[in-house]
Each structure stands twice: as C-alpha cells, then as structure tokens.
Amino acid sequence: MKTIIHLDTIEKQFAGNVVVPPLSLSIEEGEFLTLLGPSGCGKTTLLRMIAGFEEQTSGEIYLDEKLLSHIPPYQRDMNMVFQQYALFPHMTVEQNILFGLKMKKVSTAEQKKRLEEVLQYVQLTELRSRTPKQLSGGQQQRVAIARAIINNPRVLLLDEPLGALDYQLRKSLQLELKNLQKNLGITFIYVTHDQEEAMAMSDRIAVMNKGRIEQIASPAEIYNTPQTLFVATFIGENNIFRDGGTITAVRPEKIKLYQRGEQTDKHKKTGRITDVVFLGNLRKLYIRLDSRDMTVMAHQYAGDGLDWQVDNHVAIGWAQTDEVILPC
Amino acid sequence: MNTRRRHILSGYSWLMLVFLYLPIAILVLYSFNDSRINAVWSGFTWKWYISLFDNRQVMQALANSLTIGVISSILATVLGTAASLAIKHYSLKWRNIVNGLIYLPIVIPEIMMGLALLVLFSQIHMELGKATLIMAHVTFSMPYVMVIISGRLADMGKDLEEAAQDLGATPWETLRYVTLPLIMPGIVAGFLMSFTLSLDDFIISFFVAGPNSTTLPLYIYGLVKRGVSPEVNALSTLLIVSTVLLVIVAELFRRKDSKTITY
Numbered sequence: 001m002k003t004i005i006h007l008d009t010i011e012k013q014f015a016g017n018v019v020v021p022p023l024s025l026s027i028e029e030g031e032f033l034t035l036l037g038p039s040g041c042g043k044t045t046l047l048r049m050i051a052g053f054e055e056q057t058s059g060e061i062y063l064d065e066k067l068l069s070h071i072p073p074y075q076r077d078m079n080m081v082f083q084q085y086a087l088f089p090h091m092t093v094e095q096n097i098l099f100g101l102k103m104k105k106v107s108t109a110e111q112k113k114r115l116e117e118v119l120q121y122v123q124l125t126e127l128r129s130r131t132p133k134q135l136s137g138g139q140q141q142r143v144a145i146a147r148a149i150i151n152n153p154r155v156l157l158l159d160e161p162l163g164a165l166d167y168q169l170r171k172s173l174q175l176e177l178k179n180l181q182k183n184l185g186i187t188f189i190y191v192t193h194d195q196e197e198a199m200a201m202s203d204r205i206a207v208m209n210k211g212r213i214e215q216i217a218s219p220a221e222i223y224n225t226p227q228t229l230f231v232a233t234f235i236g237e238n239n240i241f242r243d244g245g246t247i248t249a250v251r252p253e254k255i256k257l258y259q260r261g262e263q264t265d266k267h268k269k270t271g272r273i274t275d276v277v278f279l280g281n282l283r284k285l286y287i288r289l290d291s292r293d294m295t296v297m298a299h300q301y302a303g304d305g306l307d308w309q310v311d312n313h314v315a316i317g318w319a320q321t322d323e324v325i326l327p328c
Numbered sequence: 329m330n331t332r333r334r335h336i337l338s339g340y341s342w343l344m345l346v347f348l349y350l351p352i353a354i355l356v357l358y359s360f361n362d363s364r365i366n367a368v369w370s371g372f373t374w375k376w377y378i379s380l381f382d383n384r385q386v387m388q389a390l391a392n393s394l395t396i397g398v399i400s401s402i403l404a405t406v407l408g409t410a411a412s413l414a415i416k417h418y419s420l421k422w423r424n425i426v427n428g429l430i431y432l433p434i435v436i437p438e439i440m441m442g443l444a445l446l447v448l449f450s451q452i453h454m455e456l457g458k459a460t461l462i463m464a465h466v467t468f469s470m471p472y473v474m475v476i477i478s479g480r481l482a483d484m485g486k487d488l489e490e491a492a493q494d495l496g497a498t499p500w501e502t503l504r505y506v507t508l509p510l511i512m513p514g515i516v517a518g519f520l521m522s523f524t525l526s527l528d529d530f531i532i533s534f535f536v537a538g539p540n541s542t543t544l545p546l547y548i549y550g551l552v553k554r555g556v557s558p559e560v561n562a563l564s565t566l567l568i569v570s571t572v573l574l575v576i577v578a579e580l581f582r583r584k585d586s587k588t589i590t591y
Contacts, residue, residue, distance in 0.1 A: 053490055073493045086491035090509050099505075100495035147495065 003065075004029040004187050005050065005155060010059030012045055012211075019045050020211040022059060027155075027189065032181050034190045034198040037208035038234070043191045044159060046208075050189065051080050051157050063154065074103070078155035079148035083163055085140050087132035093143050094119075094128045100151040114150050122146045138169050145180070155187045162197065174200050195235050199223070207231050229326050239296050247326040252284070254322035255298035257308060258315045271296065273312045283308075287316060352568060359561035376562040386563065389547035393527055396458060396543060400465035401522035407466065408473030409515055413507070415474075416481050427478070434471050441468060442535035449536060456538035464536045465526045472525065473518035480514035481507075520574055527571070 005027040012020040020042045027033050035043040048054040050061060052073035061068040068076060079100070087096050097118060101111045119125045122142040132140055141161060148156055161177075162170045178201045181188045192198055198205050199219045206216040207230070215227045226232035232249040233240065239255065241248040260270060274295065275286040285298045285308055296316060300308065308314065359377070363370035380386050415426055433441060445464050446456075454460055488510065492502040508515075530545040537546055544567060551560050 051494060053493075073490070074496050074498055080491075080494045082487055082491060084487060086487035088488060088491070088506060088510075099492070099497075103492075103496035103498075103501060151495070 001028040001031075003027065004063065005189075006062040006065075007046075007050075008060045008062065010049060010056040010061060012042070012049060012054065013057045018211065020049075020056075023211070023213060025206065025213065025216070027187060030185050030187055031203045032178065032188045032190065032201055034192060034202040034205045035208055036192060036195060036198040036205050039193055041208040042211035043193075043208050045211075047080075047157050047159055047189060047191050050155075051078065052076050077153060078157060079151055079153040080157040080159065081144045081148050081161045083160045085132075085144040085161075085164075087140055087143055087147070089132055092129050092131055093124055093135070096132065096143055097124075097146045097150055099147065104151070118146045118150045121149075137165050138173065141165065141173065145177075149180075149184060149186070153186065155189060156181075158188060158190045160192055161190075162194075163192075170197070177201060207234060209234070225324055226326070232324065232326055237297055241294075245328060247328055249324045249326055250318050250322060252297040253299040253301075254318050255296060256317050256319075257285070257287075257298055257300070258317065260313055260315050268315065268317070269296070270313065270315045273308055273310050273314060276308065276310055287314060355561050356565045356568070359558060359565045361558060361561075364558060376558040377566075380559055380562050380566075383559075385542075386547065386559075389542050389544045392458065392541055393544040396461050396465060396541075397523050397526040400462045400526050401469060401519050403462070404466045404469040404473050404522040405515060405519040408470045408518060409477055409511075411470070412474050412477040412481060413503070415478065430471050430474055433468060434475075438468075438531040442532040445532065446535040456536055456541070458538075458541045460536045460538070461533055461541055461543070464532050465522075465529065468529070468532060469522035469525045472521050476518045476521065477511055477514045480511045484510055524571055524574060527567070 003026045005025075007023060007025040009022040009024050010020065011018070011022045023046075035046060037043050045054060049056050052068075052071065056069070063077065088099065091099070094115065098111055098115055101114065106114075116125075119128060122145060124139070124142055124146060127135060127139060132143065135143065141164075144161070158177075162173055165173065174197055177188075181201075190198075190201065202219055204216055205219055205222050207214045207222060209230045215222060215231045217225075222231060222235055226235065226238075226249065229240070229247060229249075232238045237252050238249045239252060241250070269289055269291065271287040271289040273285055274288045275284075277284040277286075281301065283300045285300060287296045287298060288294075289296060298316065357369075360372050360374070361369055362373040362375075411430070415423055415430075418426060442464075445460070445467065449456060449460050484507075488506055489502050492506040493499070497505060528545065529543075530549065533543055533546055534549075537543065542550070544563065548560055548563060551557060551563075
C-alpha cells in the first residue's frame with residue numbers, strides 16, 4: 001500500500017490554546033479512513049488543515065510525498081463535502097457540479113461528458129436544472145458529492161456529510177457512500193461523531209480524543225481490542241472492572257450469566273438483576289454486583305432459552321479470551 | 329367575539345395608514361388645485377406641473393440632484409462594498425471596533441455632520457459646490473451601504489466561499505462567481521438607499537452647497553420661505569412618486585437578480 005497523505009507532527013493552536021497537539025498520521029491510497037470522536041476532539045480541525053482552510057501551527061503535510069503546507073486550498077488536489085453541503089444557491093444543480101471544472105478551465109466538451117457521467121452516477125439527471133432550494137436534503141447531499149467527485153480528486157474529505165439527514169436516509173446513504181468509494185477507488189477521509197457510521201463504512205478508524213489519536217485500526221480491532229480506556233468506553237458499550245492496578249474491559253455480549261453455584265469461570269462475581277430492557281433481538285440486563293458498587297451490563301440474545309427476571313440472583317463470568325486488559 | 333376583535337384590529341390598521349399618509353395625500357391633492365391658495369379647492373389642473381417644467385431654476389435643481397445622487401451613490405456603494413469585504417477578514421475585536429467607528433455617523437446629529445464637513449472644507453480651502461456635496465453625501469450614505477452589505481455577508485457565512493476555493497477558485501474568482509452574485513441584492517439595495525438619501529438630504533447639503541449647486545430639497549426650502557405655493561406641492565409630489573417608483577424598480581430588479589446569474 002502506498003501512502004497518499006502524510007501528516008508529520010502537525011500541531012494546531014488557536015490563540016495559544018492547543019487544539020491538536022503534535023500528531024503524525026499516514027493515510028493509504030484508496031482507503032476509507034474515518035476520524036471518529038466526540039465534538040471538540042479536533043477531528044474537524046484536522047480535516048480543515050488537510051484541506052488547507054486552517055494552517056497548522058507547526059509540522060508538515062504531504063500529499064503524494066509533495067509538501068502541501070502553505071499551498072492554498074484552491075491548489076490542493078482534493079475536494080471536500082461540507083457538513084451543510086455549501087451548495088451555491090444562485091446556481092442550478094448543473095452549474096454547481098460544473099463549478100470545479102470551469103475553474104480548472106477544462107474544455108467544454110470534456111465538461112459535458114463528465115457532467116453526464118456524474119449526473120447518471122448520482123441519479124440527478126432529471127433534477128439538473130433545479131436550484132438547491134428545490135431539492136430535498138438527500139438530493140442536496142448527492143449534488144454535494146457529485147460536485148466533488150467530478151473533479152477526480154486524489155482525496156475526498158467529508159465533514160459529517162450525513163449529519164443533517166434523518167436516521168433511515170443516513171443508513172441507506174452509508175452503504176451508497178461506501179460503494180461509491182470502492183468503485184471510484186478514491187481515498188476518503190471521513191469525519192463523524194457517529195460510531196455506527198464509522199463502523200459500517202471505514203477500512204480504518206482513528207479514534208480521537210482531546211486532539212490526540214487514541215487508536216487507529218480496523219473497526220473490528222477497535223471494537224475487540226481497544227488500546228485505551230477512552231476507546232473501550234467510547235466505542236460501543238463496555239463493562240470496566242478495576243482491580244488494584246489493572247483495568248479489565250468486557251463487552252456486555254461476552255458476559256455469561258449463571259444460576260448461583262453453577263458458575264465455572266475463574267471470575268466469580270455475584271449480583272442481583274435490577275433491570276431488564278427488551279430490545280427485540282436482544283435483552284439488556286443490568287446486574288448490581290454484591291461485592292462492590294458497580295452495575296454490570298449483559299446482553300442476552302433471543303432464543304437462548306434463558307429467561308432472566310428482575311430480582312433474580314445470578315453469578316456472572318466471561319472467557320479469558322473475551323477480556324481486554326487496558327493500561328491505567 | 330373573534331370577528332369583533334378582527335374588526336377592531338383592521339380598523340386600527342386603517343387608522344394608522346391614514347395617520348401616515350394623510351399629510352402626503354393632502355400635499356398631492358393640492359398640487360392639482362386650480363386655486364393658488366392651499367386651503368380652498370377650486371378645481372383640477374395640471375398647470376403647476378407644466379409651469380415646473382418651464383421653470384429653468386427647477387430644472388437646474390433637478391439636474392443637480394440627479395448628478396449628485398448618481399455619482400455619490402455609485403461612490404458610496406463601491407467604497408462601502410469594498411470596505412465590508414475587507415472588514416470581514418479582520419479578527420472579531422478589530423471588526424467590532426471598525427464597525428463601531430463606521431456606524432457612528434449614522435447616530436451623530438446631521439447638523440453636527442454638516443457643520444463638521446463645512447469646517448473641514450473651509451480649512452482645506454475647498455470651494456463649496458457639487459464636489460463638496462458629493463463628498464458629503466458619500467460620507468453619510470456609505471455607513472448605510474455597509475450595514476446592508478455586512479448583514480448579507482454575515483448571513484452568507486464562510487462555507488460557500490470555502491467551497492468555491494475548495495473547487496479551485498482563486499480568491500478573485502471566488503469574489504466574482506460566488507461572493508458578489510450572492511451579495512448583489514444587498515449592493516443594489518445599498519445603491520438605491522444611497523440614492524434616496526442623497527435625493528432627500530437637506531440639512532447636510534444646506535451647509536456644504538455652493539451658489540451653483542442648489543439641489544431640489546434646498547430649492548424647495550427656498551420657495552417655502554416665500555410661502556407654500558402649488559408649485560412646491562407639485563415638485564414634492566414628483567419627488568415622492570419617483571422615490572416610490574425607485575423602490576418598486578429596485579424590488580423587481582432584486583427578485584430577478586437572484587434567479588438569473590450567468591457567467
């Protein structure tokens with residue numbers, strides 16, 4: 001795999017406040033990389049530095065091994081899909097999509113050809129002479145994508161592009177975006193605070209917290225073997241057991257429940273079920289431990305034949321391979 | 329109950345309209361009055377209008393007003409637009425300071441502005457005339473242009489300009505293809521506002537006008553000193569009508585503008 005973007009110890013300060021402490025990151029050609037983190041974690045600032053809208057306080061950015069620092073955004077061979085789409089309201093769909101090619105003085109024949117291709121690709125052919133105001137949110141989002149990909153950028157930057165859409169539409173567009181990325185082979189750098197979205201689409205996820213990258217790995221690795229306490233708790237649900245100097249994380253679906261006395265695992269903990277939440281395909285059980293002030297979550301999938309009730313006294317355990325030991 | 333309340337409300341609205349427009353209506357009405365005395369209606373006539381167009385002094389004042397109006401509002405619009413675009417890039421602190429200084433002339437009493445300008449012009453030995461009027465009019469209309477355009481720029485946000493740059497537009501291309509088309513309604517509105525202010529201004533013009541640069545309001549004031557004549561009514565009616573027409577034209581132009589942008 002070839003590195004397409006390399007961030008070399010870049011740092012960003014705003015008025016003396018460190019927003020992104022020195023950070024290095026290599027992004028591979030053709031990959032779908034997601035910057036995931038809570039709001040204010042520096043993910044958007046990082047994206048804006050790559051796009052050229054913010055200048056890093058120190059450090060360098062490379063695109064295809066060429067130094068990118070101090071090159072203005074309009075000369076960087078990448079395009080961005082904005083959170084609120086930023087479509088030009090005084091132009092039609094067609095004029096919006098053609099804007100980039102016009103600025104690059106591409107020949108009219110070539111413009112026409114690429115316009116037709118892209119319009120078909122994003123299924124906007126019939127809406128080409130509408131203005132953005134006459135489109136639904138999902139359609140506006142397609143225009144924003146079309147306007148970016150018509151330029152065949154080396155890298156596509158996406159800043160929470162699905163954030164403004166409702167849940168159902170977001171779900172279906174996640175798949176569409178992932179397929180688009182696979183078919184075009186363009187490198188995607190995707191910013192989101194929605195972990196489900198990150199899981200569903202990414203080749204790699206960089207989990208960010210307070211400007212730092214806590215872990216960068218495939219979705220499965222992030223989920224199964226989190227390297228820090230932040231990643232373990234931010235991604236999905238987790239039970240965190242602190243025993244002396246060690247922190248152990250066990251996913252709720254890995255917790256096994258037993259009748260008292262039946263338990264065979266090495267971890268002997270007992271407790272009382274305080275709540276049972278039915279969610280269709282699974283039930284979430286909350287178990288108050290007897291030995292300490294802690295509530296453990298356990299997921300029980302439908303059809304396992306067990307019918308736990310509130311106030312049942314139970315023992316819990318888990319396989320050693322299902323636990324993750326975290327640094328303090 | 330509901331209908332009665334609606335009747336009272338609509339009655340109140342009509343009363344407000346009468347309150348606002350009655351003085352103007354009377355002025356317009358008497359401009360068509362055959363009698364020289366304002367208080368008595370003695371029949372319909374166009375003769376005061378006809379005599380206006382035969383009056384060389386009126387025509388000269390009109391020409392002065394139009395020349396000064398057009399030149400000063402073009403200058404105020406260009407300078408005000410450029411200043412608004414520049415201020416947008418300042419840091420918040422400086423933007424607030426500069427904005428405050430620019431909007432101050434709006435609240436300074438006009439008579440002070442007029443006096444200050446007169447003192448300035450005589451200090452630098454500038455002869456009072458059209459040039460001083462134009463400069464004075466630019467001074468008081470530019471803040472209005474900037475208020476309108478800064479508002480539009482703020483509404484626009486920075487996303488659209490960033491999107492243009494992201495798609496390969498240089499700062500100049502961004503200004504030409506994105507920023508200017510989007511603030512164009514504001515620019516047109518600013519121009520018409522300046523023109524209307526210039527056409528209407530009396531106090532500041534009174535201080536800085538020379539003997540050969542009498543504008544319409546100054547001329548009307550001169551006439552009134554000798555009593556309100558039907559000619560004054562006719563002239564005022566024409567001023568009102570043209571102002572109303574200007575606003576309508578501006579509105580039509582503004583609506584058309586946002587839909588048909590070509591490049």
